[in-house]
Structures are given as structure tokens and as C-alpha cells.
Amino acid sequence: MRNSTTTCLAALAGVASLALTACGGVSNTAGGGSDSGEYPQGAVEMPVGASAGGSSDLISRQISEGLSDELGGSFPVINREGANGALAAAEVAKAEADGSTISVQNASLFAITPLAVAEDEVTSIDDFEVVQGVSRDDYVLVASKGSGFTSIDDFAKAKDKITYGTTGVGTGAQLACALTYNVNDTDAEAIPFDGGAPALTALLGDQVDTACLQVGEAIENIEAGKIVPLSVFGPERVEFLPDVPTAQEQGLDVEVSQYRFMTVPKGTPQDVQDAIAEAMQATFEKEEYQAFNKQNNLTPLEISGDEVLAMLEEDKQRYADLVEEYGIDLGDAS
Amino acid sequence: MDWNAFLDGFAVVTEPTNLLYCLIGVLIGMLIGVLPGLGPAATMAILLPIAYNAGDPVSAIIMLAGIYYGAQYGGTITSVLLRIPGEASSVVTVFDGFALAKQGKAGTALGVAAIGSFFGATVSIIGLTLLGPIVASYALDFGPPEYAALALLGVLLVATVGNGHTVKALVAAAVGLLLATVGSDTFTSANRFTFDSLELQGGIDFVVVAMGLFGVGEILYNLEERHGKIHVPAAIANIWPSRKDLKQASPAIGRGSVIGFFLGVLPGGGAVMASLAAYAAEKRVAKDPSRFGRGAIEGVAGPESANNAAATSSFIPLLTIGIPANASMAMLFAALLVVGVTPGPQLIDENPELFWGVINSMYIGNLILLVLSIPLVGIFVKILRVRPAILAPITALITILGVYTIRNSVFDIFLMIGFGILGYLMKKTGFEPGPLVLAFVLGSLMESSFRRSMLLFDGDATGFVTRPISGTILAFLLLVLLLPLLKRLLRRRVTETTTPDHHDHDDHDERAELR
Numbered sequence: 001m002r003n004s005t006t007t008c009l010a011a012l013a014g015v016a017s018l019a020l021t022a023c024g025g026v027s028n029t030a031g032g033g034s035d036s037g038e039y040p041q042g043a044v045e046m047p048v049g050a051s052a053g054g055s056s057d058l059i060s061r062q063i064s065e066g067l068s069d070e071l072g073g074s075f076p077v078i079n080r081e082g083a084n085g086a087l088a089a090a091e092v093a094k095a096e097a098d099g100s101t102i103s104v105q106n107a108s109l110f111a112i113t114p115l116a117v118a119e120d121e122v123t124s125i126d127d128f129e130v131v132q133g134v135s136r137d138d139y140v141l142v143a144s145k146g147s148g149f150t151s152i153d154d155f156a157k158a159k160d161k162i163t164y165g166t167t168g169v170g171t172g173a174q175l176a177c178a179l180t181y182n183v184n185d186t187d188a189e190a191i192p193f194d195g196g197a198p199a200l201t202a203l204l205g206d207q208v209d210t211a212c213l214q215v216g217e218a219i220e221n222i223e224a225g226k227i228v229p230l231s232v233f234g235p236e237r238v239e240f241l242p243d244v245p246t247a248q249e250q251g252l253d254v255e256v257s258q259y260r261f262m263t264v265p266k267g268t269p270q271d272v273q274d275a276i277a278e279a280m281q282a283t284f285e286k287e288e289y290q291a292f293n294k295q296n297n298l299t300p301l302e303i304s305g306d307e308v309l310a311m312l313e314e315d316k317q318r319y320a321d322l323v324e325e326y327g328i329d330l331g332d333a334s
Numbered sequence: 335m336d337w338n339a340f341l342d343g344f345a346v347v348t349e350p351t352n353l354l355y356c357l358i359g360v361l362i363g364m365l366i367g368v369l370p371g372l373g374p375a376a377t378m379a380i381l382l383p384i385a386y387n388a389g390d391p392v393s394a395i396i397m398l399a400g401i402y403y404g405a406q407y408g409g410t411i412t413s414v415l416l417r418i419p420g421e422a423s424s425v426v427t428v429f430d431g432f433a434l435a436k437q438g439k440a441g442t443a444l445g446v447a448a449i450g451s452f453f454g455a456t457v458s459i460i461g462l463t464l465l466g467p468i469v470a471s472y473a474l475d476f477g478p479p480e481y482a483a484l485a486l487l488g489v490l491l492v493a494t495v496g497n498g499h500t501v502k503a504l505v506a507a508a509v510g511l512l513l514a515t516v517g518s519d520t521f522t523s524a525n526r527f528t529f530d531s532l533e534l535q536g537g538i539d540f541v542v543v544a545m546g547l548f549g550v551g552e553i554l555y556n557l558e559e560r561h562g563k564i565h566v567p568a569a570i571a572n573i574w575p576s577r578k579d580l581k582q583a584s585p586a587i588g589r590g591s592v593i594g595f596f597l598g599v600l601p602g603g604g605a606v607m608a609s610l611a612a613y614a615a616e617k618r619v620a621k622d623p624s625r626f627g628r629g630a631i632e633g634v635a636g637p638e639s640a641n642n643a644a645a646t647s648s649f650i651p652l653l654t655i656g657i658p659a660n661a662s663m664a665m666l667f668a669a670l671l672v673v674g675v676t677p678g679p680q681l682i683d684e685n686p687e688l689f690w691g692v693i694n695s696m697y698i699g700n701l702i703l704l705v706l707s708i709p710l711v712g713i714f715v716k717i718l719r720v721r722p723a724i725l726a727p728i729t730a731l732i733t734i735l736g737v738y739t740i741r742n743s744v745f746d747i748f749l750m751i752g753f754g755i756l757g758y759l760m761k762k763t764g765f766e767p768g769p770l771v772l773a774f775v776l777g778s779l780m781e782s783s784f785r786r787s788m789l790l791f792d793g794d795a796t797g798f799v800t801r802p803i804s805g806t807i808l809a810f811l812l813l814v815l816l817l818p819l820l821k822r823l824l825r826r827r828v829t830e831t832t833t834p835d836h837h838d839h840d841d842h843d844e845r846a847e848l849r
């Protein structure tokens with residue numbers, strides 16, 4: 001009797017400790033072999049504002065591994081999804097400015113989300129130091145087989161209102177689609193879904209006519225001929241979809257892309273920022289990392305933090321102007 | 335179907351390394367399944383680096399898949415023994431599972447659940463092997479209107495769960511629907527009931543609600559109940575279900591497996607709907623529905639078979655059209671990307687070895703799980719012998735840890751404790767937490783699907799009736815609603831025209847009161 005009690009207590013304790021170690025961020029590797037001066041001192045947390053498995057999460061994990069190889073110590077990725085990444089951002093902004101909390105963040109949170117949410121919910125880039133650019137993730141406008149669209153010009157022939165699925169409110173996918181239809185003067189209705197997979201499902205099942213998705217989400221079904229790509233939204237064509245024209249090429253002044261960059265809390269010492277940037281650049285050189293980018297259809301955007309900042313400011317202004325010009329309200333798909 | 339590729343798949347699985355990976359996967363899965371909160375998706379995320387380093391990508395995928403379906407077995411254990419459902423799809427197991435455990439029949443419940451899980455999963459793998467692509471295309475016919483109708487049906491079925499008053503169940507369900515609206519609205523990004531809290535913007539997680547209402551609520555209630563009483567350990571008479579139990583459970587296992595297979599293919603609410611529908615079906619076909627909620631073995635067998643079948647058939651959209659049906663499937667998607675394979679319609683032709691290797695590993699993995707479960711049932715039921723003074727803090731610890739691991743948020747822990755107090759008050763006043771939790775899960779599905787449908791229909795609600803599938807679901811829903819009324823009406827007429835004696839009249843009066 002006594003004995004059996006201990007057995008199951010031990011079993012429970014075992015499970016509990018598994019959970020503790022597994023959830024990460026607990027293990028301390030203080031003073032762990034670092035070869036670039038003092039950084040890092042102990043474990044460095046990397047909150048990511050998305051759930052496990054999405055591209056933001058995978059990129060963070062890839063960078064985390066690279067940093068850990070270059071600098072020693074551990075860089076556990078912690079998923080803090082919610083509010084388009086604002087939760088994770090708030091955590092980083094509040095964290096101590098010593099490099100113990102760093103985060104790869106999305107441009108959309110700073111440049112696009114402000115167009116959809118109330119002013120007091122806007123996350124400002126001024127709370128962070130931008131250390132290093134990472135990569136670009138392009139959007140593609142795709143049509144379902146049933147819709148019969150093969151190019152943007154076909155929209156003119158549509159009898160009814162065209163429906164388009166988006167990956168959520170305040171995302172680049174929504175902005176890209178909304179701008180396309182407005183600039184092209186097409187009558188269209190946005191149907192927001194919770195992320196790319198449900199939007200793709202609806203498109204495959206002909207529930208919506210078109211959708212804006214990230215290239216990585218759509219590419220396999222494009223290649224299998226199940227959906228038809230109409231346009232990409234980057235400054236130039238996407239390496240992975242060489243036959244798909246950009247919106248600019250088709251005469252539409254629409255350029256939207258998602259890009260990610262490394263941020264640290266405002267006021268983090270310059271030498272820490274430099275150490276991170278150097279370690280990231282070394283990671284970018286690795287074959288494994290480059291293969292990862294290819295596999296996930298990511299275009300490298302390995303520019304300096306200052307360049308990222310300039311790009312963000314410019315995009316933010318451009319999006320705001322376009323949205324105002326065409327009277328688009330991203331938060332109004334009621 | 336390509337039989338050669340299928341058989342080659344078995345050759346892949348039976349390689350010793352792959353067998354070992356499969357065993358490790360299901361073992362880890364089962365363990366993390368026991369701990370609610372740290373779900374299979376999070377575990378797979380942590381173990382994803384193995385996919386980079388494994389010599390053979392197939393081994394890594396086999397292991398990660400094993401974690402997922404292994405967790406389905408483990409999840410039952412806490413539902414039955416401690417009344418904490420780790421996943422939405424095991425909420426319905428709690429009602430009869432925990433009731434059975436209290437009667438000292440935890441072994442029966444766990445045994446039947448293990449057998450049901452094995453059977454459900456196996457039926458589903460056979461379905462996946464033979465019908466995968468066909469079923470996948472039927473899942474695509476489910477658009478927003480169909481989901482809205484299905485979720486509405488689900489909310490209706492919620493009222494039949496448990497054995498409390500229908501009115502109280504509906505009240506609890508309404509509260510659940512209300513809670514589902516908390517957070518940033520996904521259509522307009524307007525904040526609803528967030529009270530300016532950034533933490534609430536992302537909405538409330540299911541695990542927070544479920545563990546609070548069930549787990550913590552039960553602990554608090556027991557503290558009061560047992561205060562001053564001497565603890566009498568529940569007699570554990572039988573470790574293994576008797577022949578009679580199995581006979582009683584087997585039709586339920588069969589029905590649950592089929593329901594689970596078909597509903598599980600639907601991304602989103604598939605698994606929850608499956609377990610709920612299986613429970614409702616059992617209650618409907620039972621000779622004596624009043625046993626449900628008080629320890630009916632079918633109430634465990636049906637939903638457990640269904641949720642395992644659903645877990646397995648959720649592989650179908652991923653492997654045949656490249657759509658992850660849930661968070662764990664999204665992780666598997668990521669893992670496949672890591673090993674250089676993009677899941678999609680071309681997977682079966684481009685990587686038959688991987689496709690069939692993974693599917694066939696599930697036949698073997700489930701067999702391992704069944705064999706593992708048998709001795710483990712014997713060990714786990716002994717948990718019930720632990721004094722509440724020791725068990726309660728451990729349960730509390732598990733729930734707190736579990737909740738923390740979802741979003742690494744301390745706020746969620748306090749929120750869960752809040753729900754625990756609510757759960758305690760509900761139990762004191764005779765409200766069941768089940769309908770609240772299930773309505774909470776279905777609420778956001780129902781709301782967003784309904785709004786999406788209205789956007790698609792351009793505001794014209796007749797579309798719900800004119801589309802074949804949603805129309806059929808709504809007709810079925812009407813039938814379920816009206817059937818009891820019709821039956822009553824018919825019975826009354828029959829008794830009135832034949833022999834209306836006093837006894838019968840009493841009966842009617844009683845029934846009228848109940849209504």
C-alpha cells in the first residue's frame with residue numbers, strides 16, 4: 001500500500017519535471033562557454049508572437065540554433081502568441097535591456113496592424129532597437145479553380161462580387177488583397193479566416209473565389225495545379241514562382257511584403273547588439289540556414305538594423321497613404 | 335491504390351531504427367498526454383530539432399506522429415482519474431469516466447478506453463489507407479455555412495451531455511458561448527470584454543477554462559466535502575474490464591470509431607464534434623439514458639473511440655492536400671518542411687516511402703500503445719488510493735503547470751483559479767461544467783463561421799438552407815429537437831385512446847413537471 005503510493009507519486013513527479021524542463025527557459029547555463037566577451041550571461045529568452053509551427057516560429061528557432069552555436073549558451077524560443085504578436089512585443093519592450101530577452105519580430109505588426117486597431121493598441125518600433133534584418137516572406141494572390149480567373153484582368157468579367165479570403169485582420173495578406181481590389185476598382189468582399197491554412201482550405205473547396213496567402217502556404221497546391229496564382233506583391237518576382245508577375249508589372253501600384261528582423265529592448269548596450277548581429281550574419285552564411293530559407297520560400301533580407309528601420313518607416317507611411325487614398329478600413333469586415 | 339507502395343511502407347516501418355523511433359514517440363506522447371497543458375504540439379516543437387539531426391527523415395516523422403497519437407491515449411488517464419480533461423475532445427469522457435472511477439471502476443473505464451482508442455484508431459487508419467484522398471475532397475465541401483450548422487448542432491448536443499437539468503445545462507452553455515467572445519474580434523479587431531488587458535486580447539484558452547472548472551473546482555469541492563471525514567480509499571475491485579463490460583461497450587466502440595473517422599477529417603472543430611456526437615449517439619440508443627453521467631461504460635467507450643479515430647483521420651487533410659487540421663498537424667507540417675518535404679497533393683507520388691511509412695507506423699504504434707496501456711492501467715488506478723490530502727496538491731500542481739506551459743503566462747494561472755472558484759460554485763448549485771466548456775469551444779467556431787457565411791451570402795441567410803450539406807445538417811438538427819416532442823405527443827394520444835387509467839395520468843403529470 002505504502003509502496004504503491006510512492007510509485008505513483010514518483011510517476012507524477014517524473015511527468016512534472018519533464019514538463020518543467022520541456023517548457024524551456026528554466027535551464028540555466030550561466031557562464032556557459034561564450035566566445036564573444038561576456039554575452040550571453042545565462043539563458044537568453046526569445047519570445048515569438050506566433051504559435052509553434054508557423055513561419056515566424058520556425059525562423060525564430062532557426063536563428064536561436066544559430067546564435068547558440070555561435071555564442072554558446074542557450075536561446076530558448078518561447079511561444080507567446082496573441083494579438084498579432086503584440087503580446088510578445090510587449091514582453092520584449094518591458095524586459096531588461098541587457099540582451100537577456102531578444103525577439104525576431106514581424107514588420108506587419110509595426111506597419112500594417114496600426115491600420116486595423118485602435119490607437120492605444122499600436123505597438124511602436126521606438127520601444128526597440130532593431131539589430132539585424134532576417135528575411136522576406138512574400139504574399140501571393142491565388143484564385144480557386146472554380147472561379148475561372150487566370151489573371152487580374154479576368155476580374156473585369158466577373159458578374160458578381162468577388163470574395164477573397166484573408167489570413168486575418170491587420171495582416172499583410174489582407175492589405176495586399178484589399179489594395180489590389182481597390183486599386184483595380186473591383187467590387188470585392190473580404191472574408192477573414194484564422195490564419196493561412198483555413199483560408200487555403202476554403203479556396204481549395206471553392207468556398208471563396210480568391211485569397212491572399214504567404215507563398216509558402218500556397219506553393220505546393222499551386223504546383224499541383226489545384227489553385228491558380230495571379231500576382232505576387234514584392235518589389236520583384238519571387239524566386240520560387242518565377243512565372244507569376246508582380247502587381248506592379250500588371251499596372252497596379254501595390255507592393256506589400258512581410259519581413260522579419262531581430263529586435264532587443266530599447267537601450268540595450270551596443271556591444272551586445274553587435275555580438276548578436278555578428279552571430280546572425282555568421283549563421284546566414286551556413287548552408288543549412290540557406291537551405292532552410294529555400295525550403296520555406298523565404299527571400300534573404302540580411303540588411304542592417306538601420307536599413308530595416310528606414311524600410312519600416314517608409315512602408316508604414318506608404319501603406320497609410322494608400323489606405324487613406326482608397327478609403328480602405330482594414331478593421332471593418334463586419 | 336498502389337499496393338506495392340503500401341507494402342513497401344511496412345518494410346520501412348519494420349526497420350529496427352524506425353521501430354525504436356516509433357516506440358519512443360508513443361511513449362513520450364503517452365507521458366505528455368497524462369499532463370494536461372503541455373500538449374503534443376508544444377512537445378513536437380521542442381523535439382523538432384531531432385528532425386534536423388535524424389539520419390533518416392522518415393524516422394523523425396514517425397516519432398513525431400507517435401507523440402501525437404500517443405498523447406490521445408494518455409489524455410484519458412487524467413480525465414478519468416482526476417477529472418481534468420487535457421483536450422477539448424476528452425471533456426465528454428470526464429462525465430462517465432470520473433463517475434466510474436468514484437465507484438472503484440477506474441480500471442474498467444481505463445481499460446475500455448484503451449481498447450476503444452486502439453479500435454477507433456485502427457478503423458481510422460484503415461479508412462485513411464483506403465479512402466484518404468476521397469474523404470479529403472469531401473472535407474473541402476465543408477465551407478463556413480456547414481461549420482456554422484455543425485457547431486449549432488454541437489451546442490444543441492451539449493445540453494444532452496451529463497445528467498443535470500436541461501435548463502441548467504443550457505444556462506451553463508450560454509455562459510460558455512459568452513466567454514468564447516472574449517478577446518480581440520477576428521473580423522474587426524475590436525476588443526470585446528478584454529477590460530484593456532493585453533493578456534485577454536488573444537482570448538481565453540480552452541485548457542484554462544477546462545482545468546479551472548473541472549480540476550480546481552473538484553479539488554475545492556472535495557476539500558469541503560471531505561473535511562472532517564475519514565478518507566475511505568475507493569475499492570479497486572477489478573483492474574481489467576469484465577467480459578460483460580466489454581460486451582456492453584463494443585457497439586459503442588464501433589459507432590464511435592465511424593463517427594470519429596468522418597468528423598475528424600474536418601479541420602477545426604472535428605475532434606470535439608466527434609466525441610460529442612458519439613456521446614449523444616450512445617445516450618440516444620441506450621435503453622436507459624439516465625445511467626449516463628452516473629458511470630455508463632458506453633459514455634467512455636464511444637467518445638474515446640471517436641476522439642482517437644478523429645485524431646488519426648486528421649492526418650488525411652495534411653497528407654493529401656497539405657492542410658494542417660490542428661496545431662499538432664501544423665507542427666508535423668513544419669517537421670516535414672525541415673526534412674525537405676512539402677506536404678501537399680503531390681506527397682503520395684513524390685514520396686511514397688514517407689507517405690506509407692508514416693501511415694503504416696500508426697498501425698504498429700497503436701498496437702504498442704495498447705500493449706503499454708494494459709500494465710499502466712494497473713499502476714495508474716492506484717493513484718486513487720492516494721489520500722486526498724496528498725493527491726489534491728499534486729492535482730493542483732499539475733493543473734498550474736499545465737496552464738502555465740500553454741502560453742508561459744502567469745496571468746493564465748490566476749484566470750484558471752478564478753474558473754476553479756466558478757467551478758466550485760457551479761457544483762454547489764448543481765450546474766455541470768461540461769456544457770459550459772463544450773459550448774465555449776464550439777462558440778467561436780459557430781460565431782466566426784456564421785459571420786463568414788453571412789459575408790459570403792452577402793447578407794442573405796437563405797443560403798444556409800439551400801446549400802445541400804448545411805441544409806441537411808439543419809434538417810437533422812430540427813429532427814433532433816422535435817423528435818422527443820413528437821414522441822411525447824404520439825404516446826399521449828395512444829394512451830388516451832386506449833386505456834386511460836389513473837396510473838398513467840400520474841405519469842403524465844410527472845413528465846409535465848419535469849418539462
